[in-house]
Amino acid sequence: MTDSSGLQSGRPRSLSGIQATSDSLHLGNYIGALQQFVEQQETHDAFFFIANLHAITVDQDPAQLRERTLRTAAQFIGAGLDPQRSTLYVQSHIPAHTQLGWVLECTTGLGEAQRMTQFKDKSGKNEHVSLGLLTYPALMAADILLYQADVVPVGEDQRQHLEMTRNLAERFNHRYGDTFTVPEAHILKSTAKVYDLQDPTAKMSKSAQTPAGLIEILDDAKSITKKIKSAVTDAGTEVTYDPEGKPGVSNLLTIHSALSGRSIEDIVAEFEGRMYGHLKVALAEVVVETLRPLRERTLELLDDPAELARVLDAGAETAGAIAERTIADVYDRVGFLTR
Ligand code: ATP
Ligand code: MG
Numbered sequence: 001m002t003d004s005s006g007l008q009s010g011r012p013r014s015l016s017g018i019q020a021t022s023d024s025l026h027l028g029n030y031i032g033a034l035q036q037f038v039e040q041q042e043t044h045d046a047f048f049f050i051a052n053l054h055a056i057t058v059d060q061d062p063a064q065l066r067e068r069t070l071r072t073a074a075q076f077i078g079a080g081l082d083p084q085r086s087t088l089y090v091q092s093h094i095p096a097h098t099q100l101g102w103v104l105e106c107t108t109g110l111g112e113a114q115r116m117t118q119f120k121d122k123s124g125k126n127e128h129v130s131l132g133l134l135t136y137p138a139l140m141a142a143d144i145l146l147y148q149a150d151v152v153p154v155g156e157d158q159r160q161h162l163e164m165t166r167n168l169a170e171r172f173n174h175r176y177g178d179t180f181t182v183p184e185a186h187i188l189k190s191t192a193k194v195y196d197l198q199d200p201t202a203k204m205s206k207s208a209q210t211p212a213g214l215i216e217i218l219d220d221a222k223s224i225t226k227k228i229k230s231a232v233t234d235a236g237t238e239v240t241y242d243p244e245g246k247p248g249v250s251n252l253l254t255i256h257s258a259l260s261g262r263s264i265e266d267i268v269a270e271f272e273g274r275m276y277g278h279l280k281v282a283l284a285e286v287v288v289e290t291l292r293p294l295r296e297r298t299l300e301l302l303d304d305p306a307e308l309a310r311v312l313d314a315g316a317e318t319a320g321a322i323a324e325r326t327i328a329d330v331y332d333r334v335g336f337l338t339r
Pocket of ligand 1 (some may be wrong): 017018019020021026028029030031032033153154155156157158191192193194195203204205206207208
């Protein structure tokens with residue numbers, strides 16, 4: 001049941017998004033974000049969106065962006081998000097995201113935005129740096145604050161942006177009166193950051209330079225197994241969890257634990273006296289078996305783009321109604337004349 005504020009009775013609201021920047025999400029997105037989304041739809045009033053506005057902060061091909069938006073939606077559902085229980089929508093379908101984004105850009109200091117590590121990382125990697133890459137966190141704050149979200153499930157790399165969202169909400173509330181819920185980040189300590197298999201000191205990322213280091217959730221069994229077998233491991237032979245000294249092996253253990261639901265200690269005990277190779281074989285099996293049904297469902301959904309479009313339309317209806325109420329209130333508080 002939804003009350004007049006759009007809030008499902010009694011449940012805190014959870015909201016998050018994933019960018020439409022690749023054909024397939026990767027294990028980091030799945031473990032750091034999507035798995036949390038699927039859990040939270042049981043306990044929260046859940047809103048999850050495909051971030052296509054954020055995607056164009058770096059260069060995108062239009063046909064590919066359209067395709068990737070649908071593919072990302074299919075993976076949301078394939079991973080277990082149920083459109084009956086979660087509101088699933090496309091960011092650009094709700095104009096209030098950009099409307100509030102502008103107001104929040106004007107609430108953000110230039111130095112504050114320039115300090116964001118994602119901006120520093122991505123602007124360092126791209127030849128052409130768009131202004132949107134700098135203002136990204138203000139739009140992200142708008143994505144969240146528009147819906148009065150209580151919790152935002154994300155990976156560790158988004159912690160700093162979440163902190164900025166909280167600051168912007170508090171700043172706006174202080175200046176214009178209570179308007180926004182100040183959201184909490186939901187970042188699971190144990191699985192917050194999955195690392196690249198070829199460079200276990202770098203975050204696994206859609207825009208990564210090394211495809212071999214990235215397990216895509218739509219990869220087939222053969223390529224998953226191959227990538228895990230050739231994962232970079234560390235000096236020594238003993239399977240132990242030591243993120244500082246053994247980042248490669250520790251990353252494999254983290255992935256295993258996140259997908260199998262077993263504790264790291266339990267997995268380490270299983271491989272006592274055995275080699276890294278044994279852990280890799282076992283992990284490949286866990287990953288393949290976890291992703292197999294997800295991949296099958298996603299490919300099925302992609303065969304029926306009209307149905308996907310219907311789901312996203314319905315999501316935009318629900319989300320749009322809440323977003324419009326917030327932006328009307330914000331415009332009024334800021335002093336914009338109504339028509
Ligand atoms: P891009 O390289 O285009 O930024 P990305 O792989 O970082 O893509 P995003 O769409 O930016 O993916 O992030 C979606 C969600 O996945 C966010 O909540 C983010 O924190 C999480 N996430 C991304 N990479 C990882 C990772 N390696 N480990 C854990 N969580 C991750
Ligand atoms: Mg990212």
